[in-house]
Amino acid sequence: MAAPQAAPRKKRTLILIGLLVLLLAIASSVAVYFFLDARDSSPVAAEDAPPPEPPVPIFVTVSPFTVNLQSDYGDRLLYVGLSLRVGDDKTSDFLAQHMPEIRSRLLMLLSGKSAEELIKPAGKIELKKEIMGLFDTPITTPQPTLAIDDVLFSDFIVQ
Structure with missing residues (x-):
């Protein structure tokens, strides 16, 4: 009788591990998105500023x-x-x-x-x-x- 209960436990453990891997993948994707978005916003702000006027000779x-x-x-x-x-x-x-x-x-x-x-x-x-x-x-x-x-x-x- 111990064998039938072992199968649902194994199945539950595999599902938990799968969910943890899925959550980890989602969390890392979100972190990479915010990191790249923050890094790309700096040059855009610099491009918005007008270049300095050259001195009139x-x-x-x-x-x-x-x-x-x-x-x-x-x-x-x-x-x-x-x-x-x-x-x-x-x-x-x-x-x-x-x-x-x-x-x-x-x-x-x-x-x-x-x-x-x-x-x-x-x-x-x-x-x-x-x-x-x-x-x-x-x-x-x-x-x-x-x-x-x-x-x-x-x-x-x-x-």
């Missing part, structure tokens, strides 16, 4: 001028127009107030160049570095710190 234009170049082959000319990209309005105002002296320094620098070196791309890159170096020497005393970021050529003709 400030340019100081140096009006074009013509310079005689040094040459062994006769008269050579350089027609050049350039702009200076600056970092703030204070630098822009300072350069505008002292433009005659800046143009004079540029003319002195350019008149010492030869046409052969300026027609090459490497010569133009070197010239940009030298123009940036012009502002290492103070224009006035005392001089505020100048925020000059780049020299940009708008016209460049060697003849």
Whole structure:
């Protein structure tokens, strides 16, 4: 008689184990769902924020001028127009107030160049570095710190 009661007990134990496995599977599925949902919500919030506006560039234009170049082959000319990209309005105002002296320094620098070196791309890159170096020497005393970021050529003709 003990045998008939053992079968329902075994059946009940298997059903309980099956229910426990099923509950464990459901609980782990819910946990994974909430974990992935919480992880995905962070980038969505970051994408909703508008990207920061890039700063508006400030340019100081140096009006074009013509310079005689040094040459062994006769008269050579350089027609050049350039702009200076600056970092703030204070630098822009300072350069505008002292433009005659800046143009004079540029003319002195350019008149010492030869046409052969300026027609090459490497010569133009070197010239940009030298123009940036012009502002290492103070224009006035005392001089505020100048925020000059780049020299940009708008016209460049060697003849």
